Amino acid sequence: MKKSTFLVILLVSIWTSAVGVGLYSVDAHLHYRDLVWAIPTGLTLLITHMVSMTLYFKVRGDEPFKWHKYKTIGEKR
């Protein structure tokens, strides 16, 4: 696995876990039926996702989308 792939998986895992722990510590999982909790919880999850995507873009850049890794060497058919 590439270093940057490992790094982004690690960063996103840490970030998501931190948010999860944060939500758990304020008992968000118990108050979700109250809209006063559900809306900020939903927003927190959305922001978590957007930050995760941003981390992926910043760490991995354009590399994942390049086609060179699919090129075959030598006899291909």
Added chain:
Amino acid sequence: MRTLFVNTRYLIVPLMSILTILGLVTGGIYVWAGVALFVLSAIIDTATKNIHLRADFDKDGNSYGIKMFQYGVMYLMLIVFITLQIAVAWRIYQYVNATPSEMLSVFGLTVQSGITGANLIGAIVSAGLWAGLGIIYGHELSHNKKEGFFVSRLIMSLSGASHFTYAHVYQHHLHLGHEKDPATAPRGRNVYMHTWLSHAGQSKFSFDLEKSRLEKKGKSFFSLDNKWILGYLYSLPSIVLFVWAGGIVGVAALLSLWLIANFELEALNFMGHYGLIREDGKPVEHRHSWDNDSVFTDWFFIAIGRQADHHVRGETYFWELDDVKGPNYGIGYFSLFLITLVPPLFKKYVRKHLDNWDEKYANQKEREIASQYGY
């Protein structure tokens, strides 16, 4: 009569979506209706794979399609897809509440209140399969101005993929067949990897576009003027709904629904351009897209399978797109979709089609590029 036929034949997805919603509302085993309808569609699609019909025009060359009707249906589908989400959220609510099972009468309809875990899975899969088909309307409306474009964004936001609307028009249509287009799958990639890379790539396009645009305007990235951020905010009501309905179970359900829906969306991109190559900057021609336009596929997917004509004549309404004798898999989308699920099988299947494309469609430069890749 012809006008009626041409305009109503594209109502397969609206009707089946409504039946799926009715299944979710009715409850019990009927929550699996969406799955059953998907399987039924696959069977019909496979059985009719050899039937091809051309676009319909009268003797004066006028289309039988009624723009107002077709656009009305597309706009209404936003309501249908929202209702689909509400219906499944209701079932999640009942599951988490351990609502006892009993028969109720709601507006004359007998519904089963309460839901088992197994049936909840059925409800989520049903909803995911049909929510994913929002792509066909999201796609068509992305080629429109303000109101249509906005409705496209909202339909796609129900699957957390609002970025699709910008990326499809301003990235995919410009760069298809080249690595600058994340929606084009190169030879050797499987549909699972493609789902992630195409989704992330299109989101990144929207991210970069907005970063650049706002920098030029001297505005902060963190503003409601940022269309990347706004696109995700359009998904907030769905997230709040599922959080409120079921807490952790609701979130897991929404993630599952989005996974299924996005997989369908990116599988369509995968099938539409797999392995086809275009030199950067050269005009898009018919040979740069795969067509899948057997009769049921064509009507079900509102001619999205007429990719070749759509990419060359992007201004054309879907009901006027035609078979332009471009590269064609020769089977319907459902059949092809099932094959893509097994990558080694897909690789074996697509081999002859790619060889044919290299020989009969590709120009010299495209052939040279293709020769660097396997299947």
Added chain:
Amino acid sequence: MSPSLLKLKLKTGDNLLASALGQGIKWPHLCRVGSCGTCRCKLIKGKISPEIDFENILDQEQLKDGYILACKSSVRTDLMVEVNLQNVKPE
């Protein structure tokens, strides 16, 4: 190169670029969905209905000068447009 006058037969609702290409005009174009700007022309007289938001591709100055994207313009009245048939790359 001096401008020349070319006439096209159009009816209400026709797509400007598609009609021009269909009548043999080598109108510059690339994407045909309003995402590259290659087909842009200046609307001198008449009315069109834009089928997408031109401001995503054309800047404010171009919009003020009356530029439109032919591939996403639906004809409403008789038109007079100015197009550079030598234009091949979007700016």
